[in-house]
Amino acid sequence: MHHLELPSYLEQAPEVRDRFDRLKQRPVVLEVKDLNKTFDSRAGEVTALKNINFKTHKREFVCVIGPSGCGKSTLIRILAGLETPTSGQMLLDGKEVHGPGPDRGMVFQGYTLFPWLTVKKNVMFGLEMAGRGKLPAEEEALQWIDLVGLSKFANSYPHQLSGGMKQRVAIARALANQPRILLMDEPFGALDAQTRAKMQSYLLEIWKNIDITILFITHDLDEAIYLADRILVLKAHPGEVQELIEVPVPQPRNPDQLLSPEFLATKKRLEELIHPPEADEGLNEDHLNMVRMVSVDDEVESVF
């Protein structure tokens, strides 16, 4: 196999650099300062997150990626207010936030639609919690449902929908609250490859047209590069920020860019960060213990 000559992922085309410059001029929506999270376990104290610092600008799309155990789920749960940090601050529009609230919408991997409510009522839920009257809430909900293309299913129950449709309802439900930031915890992780690709384009489409800042957790490198303006790479044990990568792939994105040099260069960098080459090969390694188990005179002697 011959190696492609890839540019550095740090190399940015002028328009890309220009865009990042402008992006960083935008107001900061979310700022995380010196965030730490430790858990008490039987084996003693475990540090899940250590000294996390980053800023997310208005209408930016940030992906968080990292190996398993890097605490990316813990991070997003803290941001959503579902867990409390051990120390540190998170500021939303410059103000400190504690506990869960409708200003930070969340989309979970497991859909978490209310099974006893129809699609419409699911989307109305947050609006009603905000004290909106039934009629205006319904009207607004229908607009959001229309936005994710599920008008026909407004009166269906969640179990009647496919996984991709459920997740679209969940997105509509979160967006209906008009949160300052949309937190997405591996939202497409349970979907098959085709549906996932479709959902990614839908999400980009929504993001382009709506005033929303997105923080998106994934373990899929392609997904992260395809969606994100910037990628926050975490490392495991303890979970720390390894690098904040500015994705050099020009916006707006389209699936053809998946094989562009910028894309591949970014992917190569992510691979290096997330799966570093083994330092001590052979030792402590997890491998199969294979012996030849095909008879010598087998019809197919070798698969090659």
Added chain:
Amino acid sequence: MANQWFAVRKELKSRPRTMMAILSFVLPLLIWSAVSYIPWLWHPMMSVTEPGDVSYFKVGTLVERTVFDQEVLNMQQADKALPQGDRANPVYLPAPHEVAVAFYTAFTTEPQRRNENWLHESLWSSIQVIFWGFFISSIIGVPIGILCGTYDVFSRLFEPFVEFFRYLPAPAFGALAVAILGIHAAPKIAIIFIGTFFQQILVVSNTTRKLDPALLEAAQTLGAKNLSMLFRVVIPGIITDLYKDMRILLGWAWTYLIVAELIGTSSGITWFITQQARYKNFDNVFAAIMIIGIIGLTTDLLLAWLGKRIFPWQRAAATA
């Protein structure tokens, strides 16, 4: 073919399914009929048709077969008239047709004494006792159970005592209930209440705890707070399971009926059964027991059917 019938954890097709449901009732009936109508299968007794010279035999006397054979031998040796008889089952096992008749006659038989009740009156009083006992238990027990399942405070406050109390046998409170509540329906309702209430709190709190916590988290991120969480998420989230629990608990309530009806002034269907057994009207006993079974099964089927109407998301989930 065999694969179709014995596929592990695969549902049968609708025809065989109905067939099995019918068989599950027909099989016991067949066994019962066989034992009742095929003389050589069991029939350990002899029903005397002709007493002969045996002094204590009368027409219709039931004696054990060994005793009968002994008497035949005695008469032979004494050269007297031999008794005759048919093989029969003991009096406590009436044949299906006798019970079938009793189904009708039990309702039309006048009570033997003035202070006793007709069957339908007994039934009605039993149903009332069950209803009130279960109803009072539920309006207190269900809310407490939900609170225990939702808030740790209530769980810690109520559950240790409830755990303790549920081990105290409800019948043990019979005398106390009569002393406090008099001799009529009230102490019986109290026994049903005690038998149901404490289990109910634990069952309901457990069901509440089984609600997917992710739904609660999702609701929180959508802005739901304490009361709206309870009424808009927790309760609708568990309502279908709660409904199933209630159906099971209602079945348990019936089992406390027997004790409940024997305290204070005896009444109700179980008292009817006890009385009829005393008069050796075992066909009536069987009929009454079956009536309880039929009432139980029909209420349950009715509630199941009703549940599918009330909870539309549940109906479609079952067929999906």
